[in-house]
Amino acid sequence: MNKFVLLIASxxxxxxxxxxxxFAVERIGSVTxxxxxWNLFSLPGTPLSEKKDSTAINLIAEINRQGGRVTTVARxxxxxxxxxxxxxxxxxYGNDFQIESGKSYFIRNYKPVDFKLAVxxxxxxxxxxxxxxxxxxxxxxxNREKFKLSNLATEINNSVVQKETLLASFDSxxxxxxxxxxxxxxxxxxxxxxxxxxxxxxxQPVDFAY
Numbered sequence: 001m002n003k004f005v006l007l008i009a010s011x012x013x014x015x016x017x018x019x020x021x022x023f024a025v026e027r028i029g030s031v032t033x034x035x036x037x038w039n040l041f042s043l044p045g046t047p048l049s050e051k052k053d054s055t056a057i058n059l060i061a062e063i064n065r066q067g068g069r070v071t072t073v074a075r076x077x078x079x080x081x082x083x084x085x086x087x088x089x090x091x092x093y094g095n096d097f098q099i100e101s102g103k104s105y106f107i108r109n110y111k112p113v114d115f116k117l118a119v120x121x122x123x124x125x126x127x128x129x130x131x132x133x134x135x136x137x138x139x140x141x142x143n144r145e146k147f148k149l150s151n152l153a154t155e156i157n158n159s160v161v162q163k164e165t166l167l168a169s170f171d172s173x174x175x176x177x178x179x180x181x182x183x184x185x186x187x188x189x190x191x192x193x194x195x196x197x198x199x200x201x202x203x204q205p206v207d208f209a210y
Contacts, residue, residue, distance in 0.1 A: 031114040032195050034068055034107065040170035040197035042104040042138025045119030054099045056084040057092065059107075068113035073099075074106040076136050102128060104136040104197025106170075127209045130156070135200040142194040142210060149178040150189045152208070159206045166201035175199070 032041065047054050056073040063070045074083035075097065085093040099105065101119075121141035128137055149167040156165055157180070168177040169190060179186040192198070 031116045034063065034070075034109045034113050034115050035172060036110055036112050037108075037173050038170070039107045039109055040104050040136075040199075041107045042195070042197035043099060043101045043117070043119065043140060044138070044194045045121035045140045046101050047117055047119055055096045056099060056105075057086060057096045059099050060084070060086050062117075063107070063109070063113060063115050066113055066115055067111065068109050068115065069111035070107055070109045072106075072108035074108075075103070076134060079133065101140045102126070102138055104138045104199075125209050127207050130200055130202055130206050130208060132203050132205055133201065135202070136197065137200055138197050139192055139194045139210070142192060144192070144210065147192050148189050149192065150180070150185060152192065153178065153180040153185075156200075156202065156206055156208060159208075160204045162202045162204055162206075164201070164203065166199070168199045169193075169196055170199070 032044075034041070043054070056075075059073060060070045069088075071087065072083055072085050074081055076082075082097065083094050084096055119140075126139075126141060128135075128139075130137075152167060153165045156162060163181070165180040166177060167179075168175045170176070176190060177187045178189050
């Protein structure tokens with residue numbers, strides 16, 4: 001074995017041992033089912049793709065490559081909606097933006113598809129920074145079994161007391177909401193799914209770590 005090969009092998013070993021490992025490769029067994037209509041979508045981790053940029057345009061292209069027919073990806077930022085639209089003709093409208101793990105996005109799809117994506121999921125503590133108002137989030141790498149929205153509301157309020165805590169998923173065109181006001185609960189409790197997007201509305205900033 002020549003010296004060059006030995007040098008490369010040594011460098012690879014060095015980076016494997018010295019660089020902090022914050023992600024583990026996960027090949028998703030269950031897929032994200034996108035219906036015909038609006039979907040609240042969240043990446044369950046960082047995409048393992050040759051494309052370095054996970055953008056709205058790239059997401060549209062990948063879903064459509066797998067058999068979907070997506071035209072629009074929208075996000076909620078600083079109290080307003082931003083969207084990217086790509087027509088079947090190839091025309092695009094709006095400014096492209098990054099698709100980030102830990103956030104959720106509305107996707108307008110016109111053909112049901114099981115969207116498969118290989119991702120790297122966090123193996124260290126993940127922290128969601130929640131701001132007053134509406135937060136569109138996801139839970140990449142979430143592995144707490146039978147952890148419900150009511151449990152999340154409790155942990156949020158144990159950190160910082162909220163006047164109201166609204167938590168919601170979006171399913172088949174309808175919001176499924178859970179609301180806590182003081183000690184009273186209203187709406188539909190449900191188990192958190194790392195493949196789904198959620199909306200969290202609070203009045204005081206708080207960090208949720210898992």
